[in-house]
Amino acid sequence: MYEGPIQDLIDELAKLPGLGPKGAQRIAFHLLGVPHAEIDRLTAALTRVRNDVTFCEVCGNVSAAKRCRICLDARRDVSKICVVEEPKDVQAIERTKEFTGRYHVLGGALDPLGGIGPDQLRIRELLRRLGTEEDGVTVTEIIVATDPNTEGEATATYLLRMLKDFPDLSVTRLASGLPMGGDLEFADELTLGRALSGRRALT
Template identity: 65%
Template sequence: MYEGAVANLIDELGRLPGIGPKSAQRIAFHLLSSDSADVQRLVGALVEVKERVRFCAICGNVSEEAECRICRDERRNPAVICVVEEPKDVVAIEKTREFRGRYHVLGGAISPIEGVGPEELRIRELMARLADGGITELIIATDPNLEGEATATYLARLVKPMGLKVTRLASGLPVGGDLEYADEVTLGRAFEGRRLLDV
């Protein structure tokens, strides 16, 4: 349908998650009709994020420094770790102001259909953090869908011999949903009512 630079732009935009062919086309034509300064700011922001942002050496959250601000915060409880799938889940939980511990970002969830096994996630790094003996509770806050439940069960079985208290976020979150779309009240109640994950 389109050719050259326009077709390339639509194709690249269509590779982004959640952007279908029609959305990619709308965004491409919006960019074409935008001022050059606006497009240059977008290009600059994309280049800057790729150059400056990395993953925290401790928890795997996004950061512009070696350690994220949460891992550097001395007021956080280092004995409680909340395990999440993605950095966006950290943001969702932080909005509730219910959790004062530290995080561990797995970088996804176990999904055999998509070829994601435990080896592709940051589980080895989590086990290294738990091995020091200073952790008293592991809160598993993976998404309440099939992949998230499989990941939670896998982690609970893996850490059971360590004698840690392992909890899972309570009901209130919709099954099949994502943490990032839950409102603060629902997510806050889920934190308050988390339950022991005994496998």
């Protein structure tokens, strides 16, 4: 244990995801050695995040205005919505440059043990989007891109149940299987099973 402000800083940093006490300690002592101008820039960036970052009123992605840049982009296909858990998932899909539709961020996944039910997620907002036209176009496909874990699967199943009442809507799920460059012997049973059930014809 260190004294005063340095221990307070270590304690706060250790609360961040992916940082334990040792990582927090390394960052704290790194910050002790940098010029004051760097600390000021970090403080200003944190203040801007607190004061200026909001969530898009349409999709729930992080945004600096009422609508995010993706929802404002007229070139995006408004008939397709990719449903993700968190804003960071939007960036992961955007990096592929494969998806040209819009997004809907749920704000998490169903986790009854953690106290997260349907009412804590942005599911009502998604259903509202399906009931309205945007630029004269209705949504024809929902791509469920929740994480391939217990909570993500539960969320995907719940969404499928909610969306089956929309007759002209296609609901798809991201394929999951073997990573490129991987060896079969190192794949777990669930991943290998998903790869088998999701197999497709070679053309």
